[in-house]
Amino acid sequence: MADQNPPPANAEQYIGIGELARQSGCKPETVRYYEGIGLLPSAPRNEGNQRRYTATAIRRLTFIRHARDFGFSVEAVRELLQMADHPTMPCEEVDTLAKRHLAEVEARLARLTAVRDELTRMIHQCEGGNIGHCHIIDVLSDHRLCHQAGPHGGADVLR
Amino acid sequence: MADQNPPPANAEQYIGIGELARQSGCKPETVRYYEGIGLLPSAPRNEGNQRRYTATAIRRLTFIRHARDFGFSVEAVRELLQMADHPTMPCEEVDTLAKRHLAEVEARLARLTAVRDELTRMIHQCEGGNIGHCHIIDVLSDHRLCHQAGPHGGADVLR
DNA sequence: CTTGACCCTCTAGTCGCTATAGGTATTAAG
DNA sequence: CTTAATACCTATAGCGACTAGAGGGTCAAG
Incomplete structure (x- = not known):
């Protein structure tokens, strides 16, 4: 007890x-x-x-x-x-920390949004059939098929 | 050579x-x-x-x-x-994989957006002064001060 | 007194790399 | 030709933030 x-x-x-x-x-x-x-x-x-x-x-x-x-x-x-x-x-430092974090969150949001848009686009453009004609594979194979400019997120988009 | x-x-x-x-x-x-x-x-x-x-x-x-x-x-x-x-x-599996990934991306996006909103709110409501009256610390101390419902993202919001 | 839930420490594994240490190979210049 | 800079090799450890497992000890109830 x-x-x-x-x-x-x-x-x-x-x-x-x-x-x-x-x-x-x-x-x-x-x-x-x-x-x-x-x-x-x-x-x-x-x-x-x-x-x-x-x-x-x-x-x-x-x-x-x-x-x-x-x-x-x-x-x-x-x-x-x-x-x-x-x-x-004084709570200045708290403020600074929070703002810096917010900036990071917003950057991630932007990258993640770009990824979502591109994923959505490539999924919509795929009309079944076989892999040889799969738009998804095509986009992954060739960056020029992306609507986005630079590399989308740097591999750690999700992290 | x-x-x-x-x-x-x-x-x-x-x-x-x-x-x-x-x-x-x-x-x-x-x-x-x-x-x-x-x-x-x-x-x-x-x-x-x-x-x-x-x-x-x-x-x-x-x-x-x-x-x-x-x-x-x-x-x-x-x-x-x-x-x-x-x-x-057939490219069905590719499709499935891409769609599952998109779903994950969208879930992350939703959580990250909620976090951004809450962070923005708590930063805006802080009006300087000392930590004893800091809204940011208050919100972190007490989940009830959040506008969101459940836990925001599960600690790995950024991952 | 035994059962089962809880708790302890320590170590290793997760993911996707990145960095370091300590060496060998290649290449350009002098 | 020698030398120096650069590129490359393997093997191992480290990052962040936990999580899982082994191999035990403790505690409260029946």
Whole structure:
């Protein structure tokens, strides 16, 4: 149980890694990984060496997940966490980070849109038949058949 | 050089890996990598054990690069190459592959657009000041402040 | 007291390259 | 001819952000 020898009031305040993961929307492995790379502080352990967490950890992990959902890199998240930990500092840096990220997102959007348009075009122009006459294969074989100018996205369009 | 003991006509037909890379828009390392994973056949070697290529290799590598630029995975490219190698087969499979890829691209596009919108919103709503009152940090801390419904993209929005 | 769910560490695998180390080959200039 | 610059070779490790697996230990219920 969790009340074997607790501090007086608020017992039940510690949860295990599985519960933390559930409440913050990620997996236990990921939590351990985040601890390993220092995004989360090393959790205190119980007598059986298992990690115990409080609401603070839930909040921090939720913040991390959310920032990652927005596509911020782990390094960016690390900086955001540091900033969030210093509420009296000016938020210019947060702003800069967010704007830089937005710019990246927009660049990706542009490339991905170009790819979608070209894919759509080449699929529409294919009218069945055999591969020797397949427009899709033709376009892939010969860049000049593309409506786009340069290389579409640089192989990591989707990343 | 190069015509020491050549087959009669068309001497100069072989190029090295650097030239191949230049002509197809990727790096020598990548060419060797593609050979290693079997996307390109093992190139014939000259007496000094260096790879020699012909126009066929340029075409194949260009096809690969182009398909990768479209965001097809290496495995998908492998399938596309197999299909392109059999021009008399029906192009249904090519079609299917391309359509499945398009669907993925569109899904990513949707998620990325949602992320962009939310990022834009949160940046616009931040009016300077300190981090304690920063809207960007607030939104990252509390998913309920988002205008979007579910999780935005699943951490790999940008991938 | 046993079952089964949960948890632990450590290591390796994913994807698509890229970079490095430590060597050999080729080529152009002197 | 020698030399120096460049290109090439293999093999291995690294990137980011996890994920999966092996081989155990812990915990709570029945």
